[in-house]
Amino acid sequence: MKIGVLLKQVPGSESKLRVNQDGNWVEEESLNFEINESDSYALEEALQIYEKNGSQGEVAVISMGPDRTPKVIREALAKGAHRGIHIVDTMPYETDPFFIASILAKIVQETAFDLVLAGLQSEDLGTGQTGVILGELCGMSTATLVMETDLQNDKIRVKRELESGWFQWVTMNLPACITIQSGINQPRYASLKGIMGAKKKEIKTISKADLIPSLGPLQTIDTIYIQKKDSTTQMLEGDTNEVVSRLVNIFKTDIKVL
Amino acid sequence: MDILVVLEESKSKIHRASLEAIVAAQKIAEDLSLNIAALVIGSDIANLSTQAANLGISEVVTVNHEMLSKYNADTFAETLIQVIEIEGPSYIFCGHTYQVRDYLPKVSALTQKPLITDVVGYRVEDNQLIFSKQVFNGKLSADIITKTDPPILISFQAAAFSADDLGTGNSSVRPCNITLDQKLVKTESEEPFQETAGDVDLSAANIIVSVGRGIGKKENMAIVEDLASALNGEIGSSRPIVDAGWLPNSRQVGSSGQSVTPTLYLALGISGAIQHIVGMKGSKNIVAINKDPDAPIFEVADYGIVGDIIDIIPKLTEAIKES
Ligand SMILES: Cc1cc2nc3c(=O)[nH]c(=O)nc-3n(C[C@H](O)[C@H](O)[C@H](O)COP(=O)(O)OP(=O)(O)OC[C@H]3O[C@@H](n4cnc5c(N)ncnc54)[C@H](O)[C@@H]3O)c2cc1C
Ligand SMILES: Nc1ncnc2c1ncn2[C@@H]1O[C@H](COP(=O)(O)O)[C@@H](O)[C@H]1O
Numbered sequence: 411m412k413i414g415v416l417l418k419q420v421p422g423s424e425s426k427l428r429v430n431q432d433g434n435w436v437e438e439e440s441l442n443f444e445i446n447e448s449d450s451y452a453l454e455e456a457l458q459i460y461e462k463n464g465s466q467g468e469v470a471v472i473s474m475g476p477d478r479t480p481k482v483i484r485e486a487l488a489k490g491a492h493r494g495i496h497i498v499d500t501m502p503y504e505t506d507p508f509f510i511a512s513i514l515a516k517i518v519q520e521t522a523f524d525l526v527l528a529g530l531q532s533e534d535l536g537t538g539q540t541g542v543i544l545g546e547l548c549g550m551s552t553a554t555l556v557m558e559t560d561l562q563n564d565k566i567r568v569k570r571e572l573e574s575g576w577f578q579w580v581t582m583n584l585p586a587c588i589t590i591q592s593g594i595n596q597p598r599y600a601s602l603k604g605i606m607g608a609k610k611k612e613i614k615t616i617s618k619a620d621l622i623p624s625l626g627p628l629q630t631i632d633t634i635y636i637q638k639k640d641s642t643t644q645m646l647e648g649d650t651n652e653v654v655s656r657l658v659n660i661f662k663t664d665i666k667v668l
Numbered sequence: 669m670d671i672l673v674v675l676e677e678s679k680s681k682i683h684r685a686s687l688e689a690i691v692a693a694q695k696i697a698e699d700l701s702l703n704i705a706a707l708v709i710g711s712d713i714a715n716l717s718t719q720a721a722n723l724g725i726s727e728v729v730t731v732n733h734e735m736l737s738k739y740n741a742d743t744f745a746e747t748l749i750q751v752i753e754i755e756g757p758s759y760i761f762c763g764h765t766y767q768v769r770d771y772l773p774k775v776s777a778l779t780q781k782p783l784i785t786d787v788v789g790y791r792v793e794d795n796q797l798i799f800s801k802q803v804f805n806g807k808l809s810a811d812i813i814t815k816t817d818p819p820i821l822i823s824f825q826a827a828a829f830s831a832d833d834l835g836t837g838n839s840s841v842r843p844c845n846i847t848l849d850q851k852l853v854k855t856e857s858e859e860p861f862q863e864t865a866g867d868v869d870l871s872a873a874n875i876i877v878s879v880g881r882g883i884g885k886k887e888n889m890a891i892v893e894d895l896a897s898a899l900n901g902e903i904g905s906s907r908p909i910v911d912a913g914w915l916p917n918s919r920q921v922g923s924s925g926q927s928v929t930p931t932l933y934l935a936l937g938i939s940g941a942i943q944h945i946v947g948m949k950g951s952k953n954i955v956a957i958n959k960d961p962d963a964p965i966f967e968v969a970d971y972g973i974v975g976d977i978i979d980i981i982p983k984l985t986e987a988i989k990e991s
Contacts (some may be wrong), residue, residue: 421804423805427804427808429808444672446978461861470717486686499818503970506850507773508782533804533805534804535803536770536785536802538786539783541784542775546773546774546777552741552774553855554769555766556769570770572766573765573924574924574927575858575863576860577861577862577863579857579860580855580858582855583854587937593907625780626815627815628782629812629814630812630813630815631803631811632798632812634808634810635809635810636808639967641968642970644970645966645973646973647974650975650979650983654979654983654987655957656990659734660955660971664953665932666933667931668899
């Protein structure tokens with residue numbers, strides 16, 4: 411069983427973002443980068459599928475990004491992935507999901523994975539498309555918003571999340587590409603042994619320039635900006651005691667819940 | 669055909685997100701004098717077609733096929749691809765529903781046409797439409813330009829347009845014939861089901877004290893429980909709290925959880941992602957406490973406090989008990 415996991419490195423959720431000079435991305439200098447949230451669940455699910463099915467084959471992680479990217483690959487190797495592939499991107503980064511998926515597809519096809527797991531959605535671009543397009547380009551079955559998996563010989567049965575607490579089971583043929591929703595499992599922490607072992611594992615580096623597809627990009631980000639807000643929020647200001655007593659007053663006299 | 673809006677069914681009605689896509693189409697059509705058609709697909713489509721024929725659009729196109737009796741990504745994608753070939757629309761509009769997330773990227777991959785998801789707005793420049801969407805978890809916005817011949821596929825974020833602004837008026841209904849082959853079906857879907865209901869029906873609650881990732885660690889959940897009991901309210905939460913296993917599923921508010929409309933919704937350390945907002949924006953009074961003054965939650969809040977919830981929550985509980 412060859413399992414591939416798509417990992418993206420994104421600014422941590424507490425990041426203070428500033429638009430860069432070209433107005434097409436954020437200033438990266440002071441940012442702290444982390445693994446994309448749903449990707450960390452995808453990695454854990456891949457490791458569990460591998461372990462539950464006799465620990466045969468491999469879990470390989472694939473990430474396209476600039477020079478900072480090997481850090482997330484290394485973290486995945488420390489958690490138990492076997493090898494990493496880093497596709498080196500340069501500024502301005504790719505922002506078209508079709509184009510990104512086409513590049514990733516070349517790597518996926520080369521290895522002939524049985525199963526590819528992607529995150530549902532990246533926290534920076536947030537298109538929610540890359541996994542599905544990649545699967546389609548590779549002729550795989552696809553399913554999104556996966557909250558449980560059950561591998562059965564040459565098929566996989568997955569529980570998809572639908573709106574408002576509804577779910578649906580879908581069974582599909584392998585090879586398949588599924589996109590993982592957060593909460594599917596509890597991602598593990600890397601052990602000290604894992605961290606030491608990761609240093610010896612292979613990270614293959616490939617330049618994006620060597621993988622440029624014939625078609626695309628189909629779309630690009632023209633500009634990034636801060637949306638002007640027209641909010642009517644009444645902000646309560648002052649020290650903690652002041653705002654607390656004002657809020658209690660609002661609970662009593664305006665909202666009438668006390 | 670200029671704009672084709674793909675309608676989705678929800679409980680025998682047109683999905684709210686599809687109606688919002690119709691509104692977006694109507695606004696754009698007015699700015700650029702375009703025509704609008706709606707697409708209804710399924711195996712039992714009379715009811716939805718009748719509803720669609722009253723939306724004040726140019727026409728309703730229907731696809732009736734036994735293989736479309738329930739949602740399947742492969743058949744739905746193939747159907748839309750054939751309709752696009754036959755009808756030649758310049759734009760395909762959808763609501764950004766879970767179903768659209770699942771099959772529309774397949775259509776983009778197979779037709780090699782751009783799909784812009786989660787669009788919140790548009791502007792017209794030199795007679796060209798430029799769509800905008802949120803990026804970086806809603807902290808920034810982006811204008812997207814496309815680089816191909818039509819069509820362009822668009823899905824609109826929930827509530828970006830209001831279904832209250834729908835036009836009215838009758839339109840004709842006509843069928844569009846496609847062929848589907850069992851061979852293209854790679855996935856087999858079972859009936860949708862609801863996970864057994866939890867311990868609480870938040871939609872009936874009058875006061876909800878809702879907690880997000882800003883609470884930091886599980887041990888801090890106790891101060892939220894104290895506040896909720898001082899206020900006589902129910903505890904709710906954003907998704908990451910449920911994902912971490914700190915609260916059961918039934919406490920989650922948002923697009924994949926419950927929709928709530930309490931008198932007071934107190935959002936503590938919740939950033940205000942759209943998937944959370946859609947579940948609580950109908951609350952009568954929203955109070956948000958967040959340490960980040962730019963958190964999107966403040967855009968929907970009636971009252972806001974910029975501060976540290978770990979510091980504020982215990983003091984607020986005390987003050988409520990004293991009053
Ligand atoms: C298909 C789909 C469905 C989803 N469904 C849902 C859903 O139903 N419900 C839902 O909630 N989410 C849902 N999500 C997830 C959603 O996109 C967000 O990731 C989530 O709502 C974020 O939760 P949060 O605000 O608690 O965490 P974060 O976004 O991490 O925000 C934490 C906030 O806490 C603040 N903070 C940190 N420390 C403190 C402190 N000490 N004092 C005060 N403030 C502090 C930070 O400034 C930040 O604003 C869904 C996502 C997808 C893709
Ligand atoms: N540059 C990338 N490198 C590796 N995986 C990616 C990359 N971009 C997107 N992905 C994967 O595709 C998923 C969806 O991303 P998106 O379509 O941008 O929302 C992510 O969660 C990742 O699993």
